[in-house]
Amino acid sequence: MSVADLNSWNDGPTKAAIVDFVGRVTADVPPEKRVAVFDNDGTLWCEKPAYIQLDFLVRRLAEQAAADPSLKDRQPYKAAAEGDLAWFGDAVTKHYNGDDSALEVLAAGILSAYAGLSVEEHAEHVKAFFAQAKHPTLGRPYTACGYAPMVELLRYLEANGFTNYIASGGGRDFMRPVTAQMYGIPPERVIGSSVGLDYVDGHLRTTAKPEFLDDGPVKPVRIWGRTGRRPIFAAGNSNGDIQMLEHTAAGPGPSLCILVLHDDGDREFNYVAGAETSLDEAKANGWTVVSMKNDWATVFSG
Structure with missing residues (x-):
């Protein structure tokens, strides 16, 4: 995929930083080390007025x-x-x-x-929900609430030898039934919060016991546990993503950390609640802040 395929991104410093980073990485970093991690809520899809x-x-x-x-x-x-x-x-x-x-x-x-459902039964509940539920104010199916520029970024990284993962505070088994359709990310590359599972007569069943809340400092731990790699690219939007971004930036080679800023009340929403500290950290650490208003030519596809 060429730079021209990032056509939902306006030309400017943010797009240039992404293109420059990918250019340096493809020259200096082997493909097996090109790991990218993305938060989901507020980074890949809309999270307001409620998750x-x-x-x-x-x-x-x-x-x-x-x-x-x-x-x-x-x-x-x-x-x-x-x-x-x-x-x-x-x-x-x-x-x-x-x-x-x-x-x-x-x-x-x-x-x-x-609690008590098989993992397959739970997936069917999720699929049924996405088949009919719509965003309460945007009027779009939830499956059409993914951000077009971020999906393009996923494809751009993938075309340049990156392996993309989702690392979200959202439920792993809630995201998995739709991530391939929405983002081209298969279920085995979805890291998220989870409940415990029991094995009963050939089936895995959900329990009411928490397993992981994949947020804050747990994110880099879970990323390492699942990938065995330190990411070189990370994208988030909230205070819960700080440690994932820190861990990515602390690696020995080139890295890029981006933080999506929701500053477009006309096309999406305008808010910083829950992201105040991450924005301060972005300024202090040189992370790239993506202005939804200024950096994205469009927010949603279609």
């Missing part, structure tokens, strides 16, 4: 509250039953600012939402 996975889980929590009225006065079931998506978004934002009080309550509900 896509939260919509999936909120629907399930609302179903549970409808079946058991005793749950309606307990969080997170209360917020789900009332359609209070702001409560869920606030819980995650508080987490990125160091307050896990609401996230712990949310996690307890999430962990039990689909």
